[in-house]
Amino acid sequence: MIDYYKPIYSASSLNMKSSVIRDMFRLTSDPEMISFAGGLPGAEAFPVNELQEIINKAILRNGSSVFQYGTTEGYSPLRESISQLMDNVYGLSTNPENVLVTSGSQQALYLLCKILVNPGDVVITENPTYVGALSTFRSFMADIHAVDMNEQGMDTPALEQRIGELVRSGKKPRLIYTIPSIHNPTGLTMGIIQRHMLYDLASKYDLLIVEDDPYGMIRYDGLKIPPVKKLDIEGRVVYLGSFSKTVSPGLRTGWIAGQKDIIRRCVIAKQGEDTCSGTLSQFIINDFITDGSIYSQIERVKKIYSKKRDLMKDCIDKMIPSASYTLPQGGLFLWVTLGGITDTSLLLKKSLDKKVAFVPGEAFYPGYGGQSSLRLNFSYPDCNEIEAGIKRIAVVINEANDH
């Protein structure tokens, strides 16, 4: 069929770019391809049997209601369990009424943009930052200002300078988006002092902080640092949580914890967006928390991923001597910078020919940057693939250096 009809698209649609990572999903379906590109949990990390048991129990106990519509706010017992979980893990006390269950934490960020960001409004991010957040901000035609990072996370003096400039030119930022714990892609964790400075700046300039925390619970090294949300005495921090990396991304369950008025607005936005999140998924996650499985599962995930991280690190040390990286204290990624390479997008093209994929650094920069960097995922590939894949990249790098 020839499509004679040519749609006229919205300005928002014309401003969207397809995510490099999502597009690579298709390439990586090639069984010979070793993929360090996505952010997928490892197959061995899923608690398949426990989840199956929980599903059967939930259906027996609740019957048809696990298949029925739920409220837009989310399944009430799950909102309570999430509140309990944040308290147990972080000592973060939250009223369940201030928790909104979302279809993954991507939707959480999306809803916040929907209620907060007009076209042209300024949002501040770390430089680099999560590519999925950039997609969302672009779809709202936000004016993205990215602030460089140092070893302690977002560079707060640079942040203050940027905010000052923006405010003076009448462009007060709508929000500061940060991934303070085991940042994606750099793996860095914002220090406690830096967190206080960030919060104080937000307070001084009366700004909202959006704290995205998909990896904070998967910290396997270093000290546990409480979320920025814990400093929040004024209701200006919105915390985004996710079960995608701890339990299952396929159940599409995340959450927003924030002040009541923001939650109320997000609920109204969610009504028009997808009515409610999956009911069966919410019953499953709730039972997984209340029976305590989530705590042993988190320990299990940490053990699996710390081993994989160490293996990838060793392989890089051995095979790619020109590589430098920050050893992440948790999470799923290594952020590698290569000496002598100035175009990792080109390197990716050559790597794909050798059947290995990664995300080139520039994908994470809203402006120019990252041309010598790449992000490597170590949670999804198995140990043999980690070794073989790093070897393939090393070959491509050597070939590039030879030319």
Place this chain on the structure above:
Amino acid sequence: MIDYYKPIYSASSLNMKSSVIRDMFRLTSDPEMISFAGGLPGAEAFPVNELQEIINKAILRNGSSVFQYGTTEGYSPLRESISQLMDNVYGLSTNPENVLVTSGSQQALYLLCKILVNPGDVVITENPTYVGALSTFRSFMADIHAVDMNEQGMDTPALEQRIGELVRSGKKPRLIYTIPSIHNPTGLTMGIIQRHMLYDLASKYDLLIVEDDPYGMIRYDGLKIPPVKKLDIEGRVVYLGSFSKTVSPGLRTGWIAGQKDIIRRCVIAKQGEDTCSGTLSQFIINDFITDGSIYSQIERVKKIYSKKRDLMKDCIDKMIPSASYTLPQGGLFLWVTLGGITDTSLLLKKSLDKKVAFVPGEAFYPGYGGQSSLRLNFSYPDCNEIEAGIKRIAVVINEANDH
């Protein structure tokens, strides 16, 4: 905690209203309340045992992949099954590549608005129309123009006149939104001639038609009428389907079938919105289609709901002589107009005191209208509740007439 911080909301958020129906969800959690307000399937209509069996088989067969991320487009075998289903039920031939799996058909409509509608753009709807669609259009700050209906659905001469006026004033509509089969709330079905006229108008003025079809497969009386999409030789009809009314709304699975470029844009929009739809849900629905369960399930649902419709009709005939209605040939609702009542919102307030809920007609009108009408859902309440609930409404009406 006092929330000192006062967020500044987007224009989009300030334009949103909470849906009457969603808000009533909370009221109807009162166990004494009989609710004719929502659009929930009846508890007895869910194929609980079949679904449980399918889940167990799916986990055994596919292991961890049912809990893993999926592609944004949707699980490939499900896209094929949906294409097959549309062919089997409607004789509608669609390439699986032209099918995008969504988190319910609410998200399908949302994504279309995201890629097509700028603030102020005109969308055309039936008058009245689905309240959830109005929420979505409002959240995109669309300029909603509603065209009155007659017994054959949207009044096409009135539609042509409206389009002509709009085009002459430089406001070419972005889309025509229609629910041609067992319309929500009126229960009307657009006739075949009217469908041709609608399509020809869209063609003449080069417009896009969005055909929302959540109820078409639950037709228990009258002739099966093929979707408007079946007339589409130019790629200008986008079809929205849903499993919420046939299988389970809690699995949040719907779809868009449309031309490739529209699907591609919706995929990019969905990446930034919720990454992908639920994986486990998609495996379940796919197996439910491929093993043929969906066809017997549709027959089962039809049988249950036609009985409930007949019961509600009989109760109204007996107890509310001032009521007129169109007997719907399927679906979940009766649309009732009351002689002598001019404010069904006020009637609702009194009804809630008597522990019975419905949706007042005006909720379905983007402008003024529906003050003598109400929508009654008969799928969710059981037979005793239908009788008792109509009785309660009759009492309230009699009291209102006495004053």
